[in-house]
Amino acid sequence: MNTIKEFKFKVGDAIPEFRAPPLTRLTLALYCGASGDYNPIHVDSDYARNVAGLDDVIGPGMLTMAYLGRLLTNWVPQQSLLEFQTRLLAPSRPGDCIVCTGRITAIEEGSPRIIRLELQAENQDGKKLAIGAAVVGI
Amino acid sequence: MLDRTLIGHRFPPFQVELEKGRLRLFAKAIGETNPIYTDEDAARTAGYRSLPMPPTYPFCLGKDIPDPFDTLHLFGLDFAEILHGEQSFRYRLPACAGDTLYGQKRVSDIYARKNGALEFIVVVTEFKDGEGRVVCEAEQTIVVQRRAGS
Numbered sequence: 157m158n159t160i161k162e163f164k165f166k167v168g169d170a171i172p173e174f175r176a177p178p179l180t181r182l183t184l185a186l187y188c189g190a191s192g193d194y195n196p197i198h199v200d201s202d203y204a205r206n207v208a209g210l211d212d213v214i215g216p217g218m219l220t221m222a223y224l225g226r227l228l229t230n231w232v233p234q235q236s237l238l239e240f241q242t243r244l245l246a247p248s249r250p251g252d253c254i255v256c257t258g259r260i261t262a263i264e265e266g267s268p269r270i271i272r273l274e275l276q277a278e279n280q281d282g283k284k285l286a287i288g289a290a291v292v293g294i
Numbered sequence: 295m296l297d298r299t300l301i302g303h304r305f306p307p308f309q310v311e312l313e314k315g316r317l318r319l320f321a322k323a324i325g326e327t328n329p330i331y332t333d334e335d336a337a338r339t340a341g342y343r344s345l346p347m348p349p350t351y352p353f354c355l356g357k358d359i360p361d362p363f364d365t366l367h368l369f370g371l372d373f374a375e376i377l378h379g380e381q382s383f384r385y386r387l388p389a390c391a392g393d394t395l396y397g398q399k400r401v402s403d404i405y406a407r408k409n410g411a412l413e414f415i416v417v418v419t420e421f422k423d424g425e426g427r428v429v430c431e432a433e434q435t436i437v438v439q440r441r442a443g444s
Binding site: 219223229 | 316319320322323324325326328330340341346348349350353354357358362363373374377378379380381382383384385388
């Protein structure tokens, strides 16, 4: 966790990737209850098919963002995180294996030292689910 | 077309407690393995007062209110017409289990793209602590896709 104290990264470097476990319907149900986001499109396949006109439920974008958050907090202590943003491009589907990656785009010397990152979450087929950015102060 | 006069609309202020059990459930839901998010001793060793609020959790705080879908109801929209397009957070102070946060949501912008086929609602939620200090800000962009006939 705190290996970041000896900061050896430079602009362009990738941070250690984070691979989420395969997305199960149990995870979707737990996330629904834990997040308070009771939009039925994420858990109720009857609703997804009959009302929303989809083949099946789709994963919440905020779960994808939560995985990007894990990418960040696996890399730096959460106190360092100053800003975090995500554009949600496509929903996840049950069975997806989401891979989160990040790359340093800028380092601004100062106290704290400011690190800017670009972030991406894609599924096992390389489909981009989300892109984002973060600002970290170390 | 969405009612542009609702730009600036403020929803009723709310207060919400960061509950330890709920934070543990959230950690379980996102598969979190770092013990600081589930074990208070580990959290304290890492310098937190208690379990820290994870980075995306402020979004969930905005759902812990009597009408979590107040934005949809304000604009008369259905779940099936909307997508969550963007989300951002700005963090000012750490928040931990046991803290009470005071939230205020407002419609900060409404705009259209593709000749009005897509409309966007931007909702900003500011969270303060008991002393009125800003803890974090969450900004959600909702994409509205009108269905045929509506």
